[in-house]
Amino acid sequence: MSLTNKMVSRRKRRETRTAYAFMTPALIIITVFTIIPIIGSLILMFYNYSVLGETKFVGFQNFISAFQDREFLIAVKNSIVFVVIVPIIQILSILIALFVNRKIPGISLFRTLFYIPVVTSMVAVSIIWGFIFDSHGIINTLLMDLGWITQPFGFLSDKYAAMPCLMFITLWQGLGYYMMMYLAGLQGIPQELIEAAKIDGATNLETIVKVKIPLLKPYIWLCTLNSVISAIGVFDVVFVLTKGGPNNATMVINYYSYVKAFGDFQFGYAAAIGALQAIITSTLSIAVFVYGKKGGMSNNE
Template sequence: MKQKRVAKLSRFSEVQTAWLFMAPGLILLAIFTFWPIIYSVPLAFTNYSVIGETKFVGFENFKRAFSDVNFIASVKNSLFYMIIVPFIQIISIFMAILVNRKIAGIKFFRAAFYIPVVTSMVAVSIIWGWLMSSNGVLNYILLSIGIINEKISWLSDKDTALWAVMFITLWKGLGYYMMIYLAGLQAVPTDCIEAAKIDGASNFQVIRKITIPLLKPYVFFCTLISLMSAIRVFDEVFVLTSGGPGNATLTSSLYIYEQGFEVFEFGYSSALGLIISFIIMFFSIFIFLFNKKGGVNPY
């Protein structure tokens, strides 16, 4: 009995210690994340704007959203942004496989690939903005090797601006997902790979038949995170193009920001945020259902 009591007290003490260490982070999350989310729901049904008198307007903000040309354009751009998700996942998986090898200087390459992740998106955007300007390095290289015949304003042309910003997002995100996949690769049992090679499987067959299937839980997680990030993209668009030219790069997060902090229509901005949350939830549920049907199996 005494030993059981000591064990229970020890377990209780460990739980208390865990909560104590988590408390500062949980308090910050409660104040700056959970409370704003909860408060924004009733706010979406009002005309709150800081300036005028706040009134309950029911579903008027939502009706206005579905007839708002700019908002519809921003949603289309955000959904189009999801094109980069499979490219990020495929490239980062092969990068992880590359840096998982035991070769000289591999730690340097791992650090080099991860540097863009820890670099501020504002700094990254400014550098790429300079590289992609009319007189930038990118145009100089492409003109030198004959790929283009005249200078292109990558971020000022409505046909190329969104693609250019998407490329920057892809470039910056590769290292983050590479490290997650690298952690997954290090958990893959080596005996499976060795047995396949003994049976005559090529490196490509090992990757396709063993490595990638065993990485499916990581693929599921990374796909979900990158999809959410793609729909909510803000920093690079805000710094580089501010949604222009026209509405070519206007994303939902940027438009919500503009309505809230530039026009001061916080009620309408909250309603827009709620709509985007439902869109993200829809895609998240779809991915979870795909997982449930066996597309992704936990190992």
């Protein structure tokens, strides 16, 4: 081996060691707080775990109990209902991205302001909207001042209104994130294609429908997949505002698993619920993936 090759090889080894040194802290955190708990839950789901008493192996009994548990089935239904916001948030995000993808005075400030909820903690966002939806909050005060209602409406205490309110909060916070994703996709579209479509006589609407939207398909697929996963895993807004109520109207799988683990101390059962949630999430994600591939969610198709 020549001296030059030795120097190159030595430099590559040094760069590799440096790279691993930078990755090590993150890998340790991921291992301790993600990988080990996942492995532990995979084992725990087959046990009736007791903090003080005897831990017993129960096999698939936790899974059988879950399908016989009315509250769990309600939580599954509510989590799937939460997925309804996915197409709504994607359509609105695309429309907003199309609007902000123009040279308008102050548009950069608008993008920044619209993105602020994304980088704000969901707990903080939930608390703020809790004040807004409160019986003495802005909405009720305004409606009463206008004479539209005679007494405060319980947005978060009414079993028919609570879930739509939580879905609206999630929608409001997520719009900015998906808007930026679609904006990146729009700005990556070659300007020559748009100009060629206009030369051929295409209107602005036809340009959007026949050029921009088809080229956004990979982004639509990715954002939809991410949105479905987030919808099934919703937790913070439920934990802060409704605690699964009223009358289980907002009980979702993630929060129900939390209640069973840290409220009832049924850690084995909670682990089994978590596994079932993972199966549901994977099933819906695969469905989105398959539909996306069939629909040509690629720039090359």
